[in-house]
Amino acid sequence: MNQSALPERGLSEEVRRTLERSRAHYPEGEAGRRSLLLEALRLVQEERGWLDAEALEAVAAYLELPLVDVTQVASFYSMYELHPVGRHSISVCTNLSCHLCGGEELLAALEQRLGIRCGETTADGRFTLKKEEECLAACCAAPVLMIDHQYHERVRVEDVDRILESYP
């Protein structure tokens, strides 16, 4: 089916407005629309929590891009969620510096505390442990964990409960 046959639905007024403003920063035509894709996916994800097929279709229709191209991009970056996630997203860095400073132990403690493995969501839908988190670029404060884009530095295992409590 031709792309134009896809319904343009699902994008909220707010997302549309933001994207219209951003459009000005990108080149005209297809190249610009392609460049806008990352931002569009991020905005939609922030609004909905994760990107379902309908969200991808809506973005594709809005940017006039083939759906498969949108899918390729969305599936490439681990920051885009293609499955339902909890209210809060926890990323534990286990890259070199954090690994040396106890990142693995921190992750194990979190997994035990939450009763889930990496990539899973707690039954109450409160937390998701991000799978495959690479360096969070805060080696000076290893080990680091990030919850909803908020950094927690030099985290010790005994800090975990206190930190989690602040995310209802």
Add this chain to the structure above:
Amino acid sequence: MSDQVRIEIDGQVFEAPRGSMVMQIADQHGIYIPRFCYHDKLSIAANCRMCLVEVEKAPKPLPACATPVSDGMKVYTKSPRALAAQKATMEFLLINHPLDCPVCDQGGECELQDLALGYGRSHSRYEQRKRVVADEDIGPLVSTDMTRCIYCSRCVRFTAEVAGEPELGIVGRGEHSAVRTALESALTSEVSANVIDLCPVGALNSKPFRFRARSWDMLALPGLALHDGVGSHLHAHTLRGQVMRVVPRENEEINEIWLADRDRFSYLGLERGRQLVPLVREEGELRPAGWDEALDRAAALLAETVRAGGPESVAVLASPSSSLEEGALLSRLADRLGVPGLDHRLWRDSGQVSTFPEPSLGQSVAAFAEPQTFLMVGCYLRHEAPVLNLRVRRSVLGGGCVHALNPCAWPWNYPVRSNPALGLEGLRSALAALLVTAQKLKDGPVPEGVEIEARGSPLDGEMLERMARDLGEGPATILVGETALSHPASETIGTLARLLAEATGARLAVVAPGANARGLHRLGVLPGGDGLRPFTPWAAPVRAHLLFGVQPEYDLLHPGRALAALARGQSVHVTTHLGPQSARHATVVLPLAAGFETPGGWMNLEGRVQDAHASVPPPGEARPGWKILRDLGRLLGGDEASFPDDFAALLELRSPLPPPRSGLPSTPLSTGSVSASRPEGFVLLRTRAPHACDPLLRHAPALQETAIGRRGATIGLNPEDARRLGVSAPHPRIEIRDDGGRRTVVAEVTVDPAVPRGHLHLPVGSPALLEVGTLDGQVVHVHAVADKIEVAAP
């Protein structure tokens, strides 16, 4: 700076155009560099790394496919360093590739297998488990074994670049990458199966061919694609007298390396539902008969009818894909009987004299790729001639443009400048309005009647002006397609299109359906031999029909009229497949050899005569058409000179073909008023279903299961009309009543935004829509059928 550079490859010095890649120059001079992702019909991806070569002064091996030549460059394709790089790549590719060649259909014709022989190690150093990729169902034509995929991305680039329908992508990252569709859906393109040929490994293969034969056991016999007028070249791969699969045969001037899906899979119809023995009707029942008896009955029937009712009482109708030999014999047979009622234009809706010139493209197939303006008049080229449409796509990407005047806003696989959904009446008035605009732009005279025809045109002046300007500037082609040729006012449309071509200097292309419409036109398989005679095959005084390669219940746009006529009179069916209604009415049935089973010549739309041998023998007692027609001709008293025993003699009789005729009649345009008010109800808009437009295609199950096939088995309805009628998913059905209110039929609906409001798009050719097809009248009334709610008994 010169445009040429000198480079050295393996010690040989070549001149090369600046900007070309090392791989291209090596290929031109027969130096083979191994490759997987590089393909000269696709963009350069450089992601397989198999073509790494050593370049002097370069610190690392470079991919030959993506390294531009530069002056003084020295390339070594077989140096120890190049070979080491190539072997390392091969080892990498084989890490996760399964060793299942013995059960892989690609085995024996696999690029990975071939190159592994030259560049692979005899033992793998990799001992870990191999990766497994889940398969996806991408439709009935292409099988997937994605664990075998080496991520060359040829299929991905094909769908985006050539087919113009980006359906496949590499989803995921790194270890988790896989070639997939966006929504786990089937491929929808009309040329989707070309990915089978492009895939260098066994990841994408032909699903209907799966596990049917090994490549080295089959014979590759050259043949032709007979489902449109392009005349694509193909190879039929046969085993023990059966066609096992069909692949494209490279021909740069026609189909390049592509084939439409229907050309590739129509062979599946060779073994299904075939008529295997002659039949004759006796005491109301058809019974098997010998050839001699059946031929005698057929000849006697035709001769008797002419004797009793005069020459007008017999009509001869032939498939537009009949060969030149069959055409020549049909025309002689009609002469022999003295019958003027002869035609191959099964799509025609009216009995008037046609104002269309001989079918042609006005240029070569290849010229369609040159940048120019195309105006599609009642022409959905994507489905009517898929491979030709790929050339138009290339033209558009290279700076050409397309305007479409179609009853429906059918989706194109390239950007079009205009594509309004005009409806049936709107097509005619819009074309007239465009002619008026074109004449006014150049201050030319508007022919009488055109202004009246243009009344009620749904197009605004701005759009018309843009179309007229695009047509007038530079080279342009006006394509008149199936919907125009079968339009109730096709004569008017033909005249308007000709006048528009004259006014704008554009070439006129008449894209008639069938594989041999041009040849049959040239041979005079037309009413009265020249088409200048009104002919209505289904009305009195016709009392007997000779149908050659035609399934009247499916191949005609208005099967209702034909079936009523067949029920009234007598008929001889020379056919590959006997349809259910024909079986009820036929007097004599003669089993016919299909394409692939018969030798012959076919003239494609550009005027090229191409010959093909039979690839396989016909099944049962079926005979090639030329033999059947020859025998009938002889039984009717024809001599050996006109109906020769020998095929070679026939070839001589066929050539040279008569020259094209000139001097066409012009249909007088309206002098009165054209009715602007639309009658109550829905207008039935009939087009041929692209995957069911001849007997062979109709009997190929895989083609019917594709998106195009399924759409062709349902009625198209505009979303707003669907809402208004209360038609709802998942399998919406409607009840259709014809104008007189005599009959009511129920059919499944596809809600399709391309269909204009107030219209029902009826694809003709699928058995699923036979009942709807037989409705009479152009206007029908529609009701939604409520889905039954099953209530369990207490």
